[in-house]
Amino acid sequence: MSTTTSPPLSNRRRASRGWIALLGELLITAGVLLGLYVVWQLFYTDIQSARTQHAALEQLHFPETIQPPVVASASDGDVASDPNLIPEELKVYSPEGAPVLAEPAAPETFAALWVPRWGDGYIKPISEGTERRITLDALGIGHYTGTAMPGGVGNFAIAGHRTTYGKPFSDIDALQAGDALVVQTDAAWYVYRVTSSEIVLPFQVEVIAPVPGKPGTPATVASITLTSCHPRFSAAKRFIVHGELEYWAPSGHGYPQEVVTQP
Amino acid sequence: MMYPWLWRHLPGPAWARVTMLVLATAIVVLGLFEWVFPWVSQILPFQEQTVGA
Numbered sequence: 001m002s003t004t005t006s007p008p009l010s011n012r013r014r015a016s017r018g019w020i021a022l023l024g025e026l027l028i029t030a031g032v033l034l035g036l037y038v039v040w041q042l043f044y045t046d047i048q049s050a051r052t053q054h055a056a057l058e059q060l061h062f063p064e065t066i067q068p069p070v071v072a073s074a075s076d077g078d079v080a081s082d083p084n085l086i087p088e089e090l091k092v093y094s095p096e097g098a099p100v101l102a103e104p105a106a107p108e109t110f111a112a113l114w115v116p117r118w119g120d121g122y123i124k125p126i127s128e129g130t131e132r133r134i135t136l137d138a139l140g141i142g143h144y145t146g147t148a149m150p151g152g153v154g155n156f157a158i159a160g161h162r163t164t165y166g167k168p169f170s171d172i173d174a175l176q177a178g179d180a181l182v183v184q185t186d187a188a189w190y191v192y193r194v195t196s197s198e199i200v201l202p203f204q205v206e207v208i209a210p211v212p213g214k215p216g217t218p219a220t221v222a223s224i225t226l227t228s229c230h231p232r233f234s235a236a237k238r239f240i241v242h243g244e245l246e247y248w249a250p251s252g253h254g255y256p257q258e259v260v261t262q263p
Numbered sequence: 264m265m266y267p268w269l270w271r272h273l274p275g276p277a278w279a280r281v282t283m284l285v286l287a288t289a290i291v292v293l294g295l296f297e298w299v300f301p302w303v304s305q306i307l308p309f310q311e312q313t314v315g316a
Contacts, residue, residue: 025264
């Protein structure tokens with residue numbers, strides 16, 4: 001600070017100049033903090049959550065390893081006889097007899113979701129609860145407490161972030177009718193097929209009713225419902241995807257064909 | 264005001280002060296990223312993806 005080049009100031013003017021300088025510094029600091037928050041939200045939460053979601057998958061020890069299976073014959077089309085695949089006679093095309101887990105306490109990870117439409121390597125953990133801090137932000141996909149469990153008659157409803165925090169449902173709008181949604185648990189594989197999608201308002205809880213859209217009606221089929229936010233980077237609406245169980249098969253006999261071939 | 268004050272009151276030559284300030288900034292950013300921002304984000308309503316009344 002040179003006092004020789006600036007003209008002498010009265011004490012009052014010097015003091016007011018000091019306050020303005022302080023205000024300027026505070027505003028710049030506030031701007032930097034807001035910028036850092038955006039960087040954290042858009043980039044750092046992905047890194048943090050990818051780490052915890054990977055760790056959650058690692059601690060699941062299911063009969064089939066949670067990795068995309070290598071099926072040698074997948075390219076020439078004859079995959080039915082591959083020993084890595086579930087034989088046709090073990091598939092049950094009905095929820096009858098399906099092993100249904102008891103609902104665990106939040107935020108326990110109890111299943112893995114495979115979605116071939118979202119890429120060969122798309123495998124994410126499913127954990128109990130939809131509380132943001134302990135389940136959705138950290139572990140990714142959360143199961144709505146009180147809705148059906150995988151394979152159960154009713155609606156297996158799950159939620160996930162569309163942007164940030166590892167964004168497990170980033171491409172929810174790319175799902176088409178007929179796409180496979182494969183749920184793996186310790187006891188079984190459950191292969192659901194997408195039936196429809198819709199955009200609703202956040203309070204429309206009927207989408208996760210046992211019969212989607214018809215609260216109070218008793219369910220007769222096993223459904224799945226995915227919910228995420230819509231549009232991206234907004235919480236104005238919800239993007240909803242519904243599906244129905246096509247078949248289930250006990251684990252320990254290979255992978256479903258759906259997870260090794262592209263739809 | 265506050266930043267010049269900080270600069271004047273740090274001991275040592277310029278390179279040492281710069282090092283200290285870089286370290287302090289890194290600690291502050293880590294604290295923000297790991298604790299403050301996760302807490303703030305729970306209060307802001309931009310990131311909801313569940314349906315509920």
